[in-house]
Protein backbone atom coordinates (compact mmCIF):
# COMPACT_ATOMS: atom_id res chain seq x y z
CA UNK A 1 0.00 0.00 0.00
CA UNK A 2 2.75 2.37 0.92
CA UNK A 3 4.31 1.64 -2.39
CA UNK A 4 1.11 2.33 -4.29
CA UNK A 5 0.71 5.58 -2.49
CA UNK A 6 4.22 6.52 -3.40
CA UNK A 7 3.66 5.69 -7.02
CA UNK A 8 0.64 7.94 -7.09
CA UNK A 9 2.51 10.76 -5.48
CA UNK A 10 5.20 10.46 -8.08
CA UNK A 11 2.90 10.42 -11.05
CA UNK A 12 4.26 10.68 -14.59
CA UNK A 13 7.41 12.54 -13.80
CA UNK A 14 9.54 11.09 -16.50
CA UNK A 15 11.06 13.11 -19.25
CA UNK A 16 11.87 12.60 -22.82
CA UNK A 17 15.55 12.50 -23.36
CA UNK A 18 15.73 12.11 -27.05
CA UNK A 19 18.76 14.34 -27.02
CA UNK A 20 20.35 12.08 -24.48
CA UNK A 21 19.73 9.15 -26.72
CA UNK A 22 21.20 10.80 -29.75
CA UNK A 23 24.25 11.95 -27.86
CA UNK A 24 24.64 8.58 -26.29
CA UNK A 25 24.63 6.80 -29.56
CA UNK A 26 26.99 9.22 -31.16
CA UNK A 27 29.37 8.53 -28.30
CA UNK A 28 28.99 4.78 -28.53
CA UNK A 29 29.42 4.88 -32.28
CA UNK A 30 32.62 6.77 -31.77
CA UNK A 31 33.84 4.11 -29.39
CA UNK A 32 33.06 1.40 -31.81
CA UNK A 33 34.87 3.27 -34.55
CA UNK A 34 37.88 3.33 -32.33
CA UNK A 35 37.93 6.98 -31.33
CA UNK A 36 38.13 6.00 -27.77
CA UNK A 37 40.84 8.21 -26.43
CA UNK A 38 38.72 9.43 -23.57
CA UNK A 39 41.74 10.53 -21.71
CA UNK A 40 42.98 13.06 -24.16
CA UNK A 41 40.02 15.30 -23.54
CA UNK A 42 40.29 14.80 -19.80
CA UNK A 43 43.97 15.58 -20.12
CA UNK A 44 43.22 18.89 -21.82
CA UNK A 45 40.79 19.92 -19.17
CA UNK A 46 43.22 20.17 -16.33
CA UNK A 47 45.29 18.33 -13.88
CA UNK A 48 43.02 19.44 -11.17
CA UNK A 49 41.71 16.42 -9.42
CA UNK A 50 38.52 16.11 -7.49
CA UNK A 51 36.44 13.05 -7.10
CA UNK A 52 33.57 14.56 -9.02
CA UNK A 53 35.70 15.11 -12.07
CA UNK A 54 35.86 11.43 -12.59
CA UNK A 55 32.14 11.24 -13.03
CA UNK A 56 32.88 13.28 -16.11
CA UNK A 57 31.45 16.62 -17.04
CA UNK A 58 28.15 15.88 -18.62
CA UNK A 59 25.73 18.19 -20.27
CA UNK A 60 22.48 18.85 -18.51
CA UNK A 61 20.29 16.54 -20.45
CA UNK A 62 17.45 16.45 -18.03
CA UNK A 63 15.75 19.81 -18.00
CA UNK A 64 12.98 20.13 -15.49
CA UNK A 65 9.44 20.70 -16.66
CA UNK A 66 9.77 18.63 -19.77
CA UNK A 67 8.32 15.43 -18.50
CA UNK A 68 6.65 13.28 -21.04
CA UNK A 69 8.24 10.01 -20.23
CA UNK A 70 5.41 7.68 -19.52
CA UNK A 71 6.39 4.16 -18.97
CA UNK A 72 4.02 2.21 -16.80
CA UNK A 73 5.62 0.77 -13.70
CA UNK A 74 5.94 -2.94 -13.82
CA UNK A 75 7.61 -4.88 -11.10
CA UNK A 76 6.55 -8.38 -11.79
CA UNK A 77 8.68 -11.37 -12.27
CA UNK A 78 8.49 -13.09 -15.61
CA UNK A 79 8.48 -16.33 -13.79
CA UNK A 80 4.78 -16.68 -13.14
CA UNK A 81 5.11 -20.15 -11.73
CA UNK A 82 7.03 -18.95 -8.70
CA UNK A 83 5.21 -16.99 -6.07
CA UNK A 84 8.04 -14.68 -5.21
CA UNK A 85 7.42 -11.14 -4.14
CA UNK A 86 9.43 -8.44 -5.97
CA UNK A 87 11.93 -6.86 -3.60
CA UNK A 88 12.45 -3.12 -3.55
CA UNK A 89 14.89 -2.60 -0.72
CA UNK A 90 18.48 -2.87 -1.73
CA UNK A 91 21.93 -1.81 -0.57
CA UNK A 92 24.51 -1.96 -3.34
CA UNK A 93 27.99 -1.52 -1.94
CA UNK A 94 29.49 0.12 -4.99
CA UNK A 95 33.16 -0.33 -5.75
CA UNK A 96 35.00 1.50 -8.49
CA UNK A 97 35.25 -0.98 -11.32
CA UNK A 98 34.49 -1.10 -14.99
CA UNK A 99 30.78 -1.78 -14.88
CA UNK A 100 29.72 0.23 -11.86
CA UNK A 101 27.94 2.88 -13.92
CA UNK A 102 26.33 0.37 -16.21
CA UNK A 103 24.96 -1.43 -13.19
CA UNK A 104 24.24 1.85 -11.42
CA UNK A 105 21.90 2.77 -14.26
CA UNK A 106 19.87 -0.37 -13.67
CA UNK A 107 19.44 0.53 -10.01
CA UNK A 108 18.82 4.24 -10.52
CA UNK A 109 16.27 3.33 -13.14
CA UNK A 110 14.57 0.78 -10.96
CA UNK A 111 14.23 3.19 -8.08
CA UNK A 112 13.21 6.17 -10.18
CA UNK A 113 10.75 4.22 -12.21
CA UNK A 114 9.09 2.70 -9.17
CA UNK A 115 9.04 5.86 -7.11
CA UNK A 116 11.46 4.56 -4.49
CA UNK A 117 13.48 6.69 -2.11
CA UNK A 118 17.29 6.81 -2.21
CA UNK A 119 19.80 7.55 0.48
CA UNK A 120 21.94 10.26 -1.15
CA UNK A 121 25.16 12.07 -0.24
CA UNK A 122 24.93 15.44 1.43
CA UNK A 123 26.60 17.32 -1.36
CA UNK A 124 25.00 19.38 -4.03
CA UNK A 125 25.55 17.25 -7.07
CA UNK A 126 27.79 14.33 -6.34
CA UNK A 127 26.72 10.72 -6.32
CA UNK A 128 29.67 9.85 -4.13
CA UNK A 129 29.70 9.67 -0.35
CA UNK A 130 32.95 10.44 1.38
CA UNK A 131 34.30 6.93 1.21
CA UNK A 132 37.59 7.53 2.96
CA UNK A 133 35.68 6.59 6.10
CA UNK A 134 32.84 4.17 6.74
CA UNK A 135 29.49 5.75 5.92
CA UNK A 136 28.24 8.00 8.72
CA UNK A 137 25.05 9.95 9.21
CA UNK A 138 26.72 13.28 8.65
CA UNK A 139 27.46 12.26 5.05
CA UNK A 140 23.81 11.75 4.19
CA UNK A 141 21.48 14.31 2.65
CA UNK A 142 19.00 15.03 5.47
CA UNK A 143 15.72 14.40 3.69
CA UNK A 144 12.81 14.57 6.06
CA UNK A 145 12.00 10.89 5.86
CA UNK A 146 13.03 7.60 7.38
CA UNK A 147 11.51 5.52 4.68
CA UNK A 148 14.44 4.66 2.44
CA UNK A 149 14.50 1.90 -0.14
CA UNK A 150 17.85 2.14 -1.87
CA UNK A 151 21.45 2.95 -1.09
CA UNK A 152 23.38 2.42 -4.29
CA UNK A 153 26.08 5.08 -4.67
CA UNK A 154 29.75 4.97 -3.72
CA UNK A 155 30.07 4.57 0.05
CA UNK A 156 32.37 2.71 2.37
CA UNK A 157 30.79 -0.23 4.13
CA UNK A 158 29.15 0.33 7.49
CA UNK A 159 26.80 -2.53 8.00
CA UNK A 160 25.02 -1.27 11.06
CA UNK A 161 24.16 2.14 9.65
CA UNK A 162 23.28 0.80 6.19
CA UNK A 163 21.06 -1.78 7.79
CA UNK A 164 19.37 0.91 9.90
CA UNK A 165 18.86 3.20 6.93
CA UNK A 166 17.36 0.52 4.71
CA UNK A 167 15.88 -2.18 6.92
CA UNK A 168 15.16 -5.52 5.30
CA UNK A 169 17.34 -4.67 2.35
CA UNK A 170 19.11 -7.21 0.23
CA UNK A 171 22.84 -6.47 0.33
CA UNK A 172 24.79 -6.82 -2.88
CA UNK A 173 28.14 -5.78 -4.27
CA UNK A 174 30.15 -6.42 -7.43
CA UNK A 175 33.83 -7.26 -7.50
CA UNK A 176 36.33 -7.48 -10.33
CA UNK A 177 39.56 -9.28 -11.05
CA UNK A 178 42.14 -7.24 -9.07
CA UNK A 179 44.34 -5.91 -11.89
CA UNK A 180 41.38 -4.69 -13.92
CA UNK A 181 39.73 -3.26 -10.85
CA UNK A 182 42.90 -1.47 -9.81
CA UNK A 183 43.31 -0.03 -13.29
CA UNK A 184 39.74 1.26 -13.23
CA UNK A 185 40.37 2.94 -9.87
CA UNK A 186 43.71 4.30 -11.03
CA UNK A 187 42.12 6.17 -13.94
CA UNK A 188 38.95 7.02 -12.06
CA UNK A 189 40.99 8.98 -9.52
CA UNK A 190 43.41 10.22 -12.18
CA UNK A 191 46.39 8.89 -10.33
CA UNK A 192 48.55 9.44 -13.39
CA UNK A 193 48.29 13.17 -12.67
CA UNK A 194 48.46 12.95 -8.91
CA UNK A 195 51.62 10.95 -9.20
CA UNK A 196 52.85 12.85 -12.25
CA UNK A 197 53.45 9.79 -14.32
CA UNK A 198 54.78 10.84 -17.68
CA UNK A 199 54.53 8.32 -20.45
CA UNK A 200 54.07 8.74 -24.16
CA UNK A 201 50.84 6.83 -23.97
CA UNK A 202 48.34 7.38 -21.23
CA UNK A 203 47.67 3.67 -21.18
CA UNK A 204 51.28 3.05 -20.15
CA UNK A 205 50.97 5.01 -16.92
CA UNK A 206 49.18 2.16 -15.20
CA UNK A 207 51.86 -0.52 -15.87
CA UNK A 208 54.46 2.05 -14.83
CA UNK A 209 52.74 2.46 -11.50
CA UNK A 210 52.33 -1.29 -11.02
CA UNK A 211 56.01 -2.00 -11.69
CA UNK A 212 57.00 0.28 -8.85
CA UNK A 213 53.83 0.54 -6.81
CA UNK A 214 55.33 1.04 -3.37
CA UNK A 215 57.26 4.03 -4.64
CA UNK A 216 54.02 5.85 -5.47
CA UNK A 217 51.80 4.54 -2.75
CA UNK A 218 51.55 6.44 0.49
CA UNK A 219 48.78 5.37 2.79
CA UNK A 220 48.36 8.80 4.35
CA UNK A 221 46.89 10.22 1.14
CA UNK A 222 43.16 9.43 1.05
CA UNK A 223 43.00 8.90 -2.70
CA UNK A 224 45.84 6.43 -2.54
CA UNK A 225 43.88 4.20 -0.24
CA UNK A 226 42.11 2.61 -3.10
CA UNK A 227 45.34 1.81 -4.91
CA UNK A 228 46.00 -1.25 -2.81
CA UNK A 229 43.36 -3.80 -1.83
CA UNK A 230 40.82 -1.14 -2.69
CA UNK A 231 37.91 -3.55 -2.87
CA UNK A 232 38.34 -4.91 0.64
CA UNK A 233 39.00 -1.38 1.86
CA UNK A 234 35.59 -0.28 0.58
CA UNK A 235 34.15 -3.44 2.07
CA UNK A 236 35.39 -2.41 5.48
CA UNK A 237 38.90 -3.79 5.90
CA UNK A 238 41.39 -1.29 7.26
CA UNK A 239 44.74 -1.16 5.51
CA UNK A 240 46.57 -1.98 8.70
CA UNK A 241 44.88 -5.39 8.65
CA UNK A 242 45.46 -6.34 5.04
CA UNK A 243 48.55 -8.43 5.73
CA UNK A 244 46.87 -10.25 8.61
CA UNK A 245 45.54 -13.44 7.03
CA UNK A 246 43.07 -14.05 9.86
CA UNK A 247 41.59 -10.59 9.65
CA UNK A 248 41.25 -10.87 5.88
CA UNK A 249 39.60 -14.24 6.24
CA UNK A 250 37.27 -12.92 8.91
CA UNK A 251 36.27 -9.95 6.78
CA UNK A 252 35.57 -12.18 3.80
CA UNK A 253 33.46 -14.39 6.07
CA UNK A 254 31.48 -11.39 7.28
CA UNK A 255 30.83 -10.28 3.71
CA UNK A 256 29.64 -13.74 2.85
CA UNK A 257 27.35 -13.69 5.87
CA UNK A 258 25.86 -10.25 5.32
CA UNK A 259 25.66 -10.06 1.54
CA UNK A 260 22.96 -11.78 -0.42
CA UNK A 261 24.93 -11.61 -3.64
CA UNK A 262 28.47 -10.76 -4.67
CA UNK A 263 28.32 -10.15 -8.38
CA UNK A 264 31.34 -10.75 -10.59
CA UNK A 265 32.14 -8.06 -13.14
CA UNK A 266 33.59 -10.55 -15.59
CA UNK A 267 30.31 -12.46 -15.54
CA UNK A 268 28.02 -9.50 -15.66
CA UNK A 269 25.05 -11.03 -17.45
CA UNK A 270 25.23 -14.11 -15.27
CA UNK A 271 25.33 -11.86 -12.22
CA UNK A 272 22.21 -10.05 -13.38
CA UNK A 273 20.37 -13.33 -13.73
CA UNK A 274 21.22 -14.17 -10.12
CA UNK A 275 20.21 -10.67 -9.06
CA UNK A 276 16.92 -10.97 -10.88
CA UNK A 277 16.23 -14.13 -8.98
CA UNK A 278 17.01 -12.88 -5.48
CA UNK A 279 15.11 -9.63 -6.09
CA UNK A 280 12.31 -11.33 -7.97
CA UNK A 281 12.62 -8.74 -10.73
CA UNK A 282 11.65 -8.94 -14.38
CA UNK A 283 13.97 -9.19 -17.37
CA UNK A 284 12.97 -5.67 -18.24
CA UNK A 285 14.32 -4.44 -14.93
CA UNK A 286 17.82 -5.66 -15.70
CA UNK A 287 18.20 -4.52 -19.32
CA UNK A 288 21.22 -2.29 -19.78
CA UNK A 289 23.34 -0.19 -22.09
CA UNK A 290 27.06 0.25 -21.47
CA UNK A 291 27.76 3.32 -19.34
CA UNK A 292 31.37 2.92 -18.39
CA UNK A 293 33.78 4.81 -20.58
CA UNK A 294 36.78 3.39 -18.76
CA UNK A 295 35.96 -0.03 -19.97
CA UNK A 296 36.43 1.03 -23.55
CA UNK A 297 39.47 3.17 -23.06
CA UNK A 298 42.14 0.56 -22.87
CA UNK A 299 42.19 -3.07 -23.66
CA UNK A 300 44.49 -5.78 -22.46
CA UNK A 301 46.56 -5.99 -19.34
CA UNK A 302 49.78 -7.97 -19.63
CA UNK A 303 50.04 -11.15 -17.64
CA UNK A 304 53.04 -9.65 -15.91
CA UNK A 305 50.99 -6.69 -14.69
CA UNK A 306 48.24 -9.03 -13.55
CA UNK A 307 50.71 -11.15 -11.60
CA UNK A 308 52.29 -8.13 -9.97
CA UNK A 309 48.91 -6.73 -8.94
CA UNK A 310 47.94 -10.12 -7.51
CA UNK A 311 50.89 -9.82 -5.16
CA UNK A 312 50.38 -6.15 -4.47
CA UNK A 313 46.68 -6.50 -3.71
CA UNK A 314 46.90 -10.00 -2.31
CA UNK A 315 43.91 -9.54 -0.01
CA UNK A 316 41.73 -8.44 -2.91
CA UNK A 317 42.98 -11.43 -4.82
CA UNK A 318 41.71 -13.66 -2.03
CA UNK A 319 38.41 -11.86 -1.99
CA UNK A 320 38.00 -12.36 -5.70
CA UNK A 321 39.02 -15.98 -5.62
CA UNK A 322 36.63 -16.71 -2.77
CA UNK A 323 33.58 -15.08 -4.31
CA UNK A 324 34.24 -16.34 -7.79
CA UNK A 325 33.93 -19.78 -6.28
CA UNK A 326 30.74 -19.07 -4.35
CA UNK A 327 29.34 -17.34 -7.43
CA UNK A 328 29.47 -20.49 -9.52
CA UNK A 329 27.99 -22.44 -6.67
CA UNK A 330 25.01 -20.07 -6.78
CA UNK A 331 24.73 -20.60 -10.50
CA UNK A 332 24.54 -24.32 -9.88
CA UNK A 333 21.92 -23.86 -7.20
CA UNK A 334 19.87 -21.79 -9.61
CA UNK A 335 19.16 -24.95 -11.50
CA UNK A 336 18.81 -26.14 -15.06
CA UNK A 337 17.07 -23.07 -16.35
CA UNK A 338 20.09 -20.84 -15.78
CA UNK A 339 21.56 -21.13 -19.28
CA UNK A 340 18.16 -20.76 -20.83
CA UNK A 341 17.37 -17.64 -18.79
CA UNK A 342 20.77 -16.23 -19.67
CA UNK A 343 20.14 -16.74 -23.39
CA UNK A 344 16.67 -15.23 -23.10
CA UNK A 345 18.07 -12.20 -21.34
CA UNK A 346 20.85 -11.67 -23.85
CA UNK A 347 18.38 -11.85 -26.68
CA UNK A 348 16.04 -9.38 -24.98
CA UNK A 349 18.90 -7.02 -24.26
CA UNK A 350 20.15 -7.14 -27.84
CA UNK A 351 16.62 -6.45 -29.03
CA UNK A 352 16.27 -3.56 -26.61
CA UNK A 353 19.50 -1.97 -27.78
CA UNK A 354 18.45 -2.37 -31.37
CA UNK A 355 15.05 -0.87 -30.64
CA UNK A 356 16.72 2.02 -28.86
CA UNK A 357 18.75 2.83 -31.94
CA UNK A 358 15.68 3.30 -34.09
CA UNK A 359 14.05 6.62 -34.92
CA UNK A 360 11.25 6.23 -32.42
CA UNK A 361 12.80 4.42 -29.51
CA UNK A 362 10.60 3.02 -26.75
CA UNK A 363 10.43 5.22 -23.69
CA UNK A 364 12.44 2.74 -21.70
CA UNK A 365 15.48 3.73 -23.75
CA UNK A 366 15.43 7.20 -22.29
CA UNK A 367 16.04 5.92 -18.81
CA UNK A 368 18.50 3.32 -20.01
CA UNK A 369 20.57 6.09 -21.59
CA UNK A 370 20.43 8.51 -18.69
CA UNK A 371 23.81 9.17 -17.15
CA UNK A 372 24.40 8.66 -13.46
CA UNK A 373 24.89 12.29 -12.59
CA UNK A 374 21.73 13.39 -14.33
CA UNK A 375 19.78 10.63 -12.70
CA UNK A 376 21.00 11.50 -9.26
CA UNK A 377 20.29 15.17 -9.75
CA UNK A 378 16.79 14.39 -10.86
CA UNK A 379 16.20 12.03 -7.96
CA UNK A 380 17.65 14.51 -5.49
CA UNK A 381 15.41 17.33 -6.74
CA UNK A 382 12.41 15.12 -6.64
CA UNK A 383 13.06 13.89 -3.12
CA UNK A 384 13.69 17.44 -1.99
CA UNK A 385 10.28 18.48 -3.31
CA UNK A 386 8.62 15.47 -1.82
CA UNK A 387 10.15 15.46 1.65
CA UNK A 388 12.09 18.66 2.12
CA UNK A 389 15.14 18.68 4.34
CA UNK A 390 15.22 18.35 8.10
CA UNK A 391 15.45 21.78 9.71
Ligand SMILES: *[C@@H]1O[C@H](CO)[C@@H](O)[C@H](O)[C@H]1NC(C)=O
Nearest residue numbers: 177266320321324325327328
Ligand atom coordinates in the same frame (compact mmCIF):
# COMPACT_ATOMS: atom_id res chain seq x y z
C1 LIG B 1 36.15 -18.29 -11.73
O1 LIG B 1 35.54 -19.55 -11.58
C2 LIG B 1 35.33 -20.23 -12.81
C3 LIG B 1 34.56 -21.48 -12.52
O2 LIG B 1 35.15 -22.24 -11.51
C4 LIG B 1 36.67 -20.52 -13.46
O3 LIG B 1 36.46 -21.13 -14.71
C5 LIG B 1 37.39 -19.20 -13.66
O4 LIG B 1 38.67 -19.44 -14.18
C6 LIG B 1 37.51 -18.45 -12.37
N1 LIG B 1 38.08 -17.16 -12.64
C7 LIG B 1 39.12 -16.70 -11.99
C8 LIG B 1 39.68 -15.45 -12.53
O5 LIG B 1 39.59 -17.25 -11.02
